[in-house]
Amino acid sequence: MTVIKLTYFDFRAKAEPARLILAQAGVDYIDHRIPAYRLDIEGWQKMKPTTPYGQLPILEVNGELISESVAITRYCAREFGLAGKTTFESAQADEIVDALQGALEKQYEAFIFEKDETRKSTLQKAFNETVLPTLLGNLEKRLCSRGGDFFVGGALTWADIVTYNFCVELPDKTVVEKYPKISALVAKVGELPNIKAWVASRPKTMF
Ligand SMILES: N[C@@H](CCC(=O)N[C@@H](CS)C(=O)NCC(=O)O)C(=O)O
Structure with a gap:
């Protein structure tokens, strides 16, 4: 085992x-x-x-x-x-995870690591007003272009689970409501029994 x-x-x-x-x-x-x-x-x-x-x-x-x-x-x-059925699907899932990871690093910098208060507030404003809406807007389009239900191959992959985790951990989760397909995906993943x-x-x- x-x-x-x-x-x-x-x-x-x-x-x-x-x-x-x-x-x-x-x-x-x-x-x-x-x-x-x-x-x-x-x-x-x-x-x-x-x-x-x-x-x-x-x-x-x-x-x-x-x-x-x-x-x-x-x-x-x-x-x-949960990584896709082909190498191409794996790359499609990787793309979503990498896009989320880029934003996540900026989020950590703005909300956790930055110690200078003035710079921290500038980074938080940039995250909330630019980084996050740009990412979610792009992911919404990506999800629509891939059928609207899941990010890869019409089935659950880690791209969906990582997106779910990113969205439910946001300081202001209500922002996700502006993106109907992402919002539905987050709800769907959150309802998976396991x-x-x-x-x-x-x-x-x-x-
Ligand atoms: N790139 C690494 C970063 C890991 C990381 O930043 N770990 C932090 C906790 S979230 C840590 O171990 N901090 C303790 C230290 O650096 O001494 C990863 O994604 O795993």
Whole structure:
């Protein structure tokens, strides 16, 4: 039996897309959570050098380790049949995930990492008024061009699950309502029984 262990801080953040995929696929895995690094600086400083890039999440599969959240999420999607049926479909799913990832990095910068208050507020304004509407508008068009129900091949893939996670984690979720196809997709993914059960039962964390 394959033993899968996902190690991350006790947040949703960068591990949640992989957790959602594993939940949707009904995979039994070890959801290993360590205290947020600011709550256990000493513990994290000990563990940090044991990880490939000094960061989490990491995924161990039968003891072999991979790092980087998107690589981990993509592996889970491929391994459990949620990455498209052909290499072209895989690329179509990758495109959506990459587009979301670009915006997500700007969101983290604006809402979490930037310490200078003036710059932070400029970045947040740019995210809310330009980055996010541009991305959602483009994704709405992409979704329509691919049939309107799912992003790839008329069936659920990780592109849909990552989109769902991005939208439900937005500081202001109501913005998604302006994009009817994306909104319907987010609702549909949220109603998938395995996703719904995971979201209801997962540890409650701030982000
Ligand atoms: N590019 C990496 C970034 C991972 C990352 O930023 N991890 C943060 C937590 S979200 C971390 O480990 N911070 C602790 C540190 O850098 O010491 C990924 O996507 O996995």
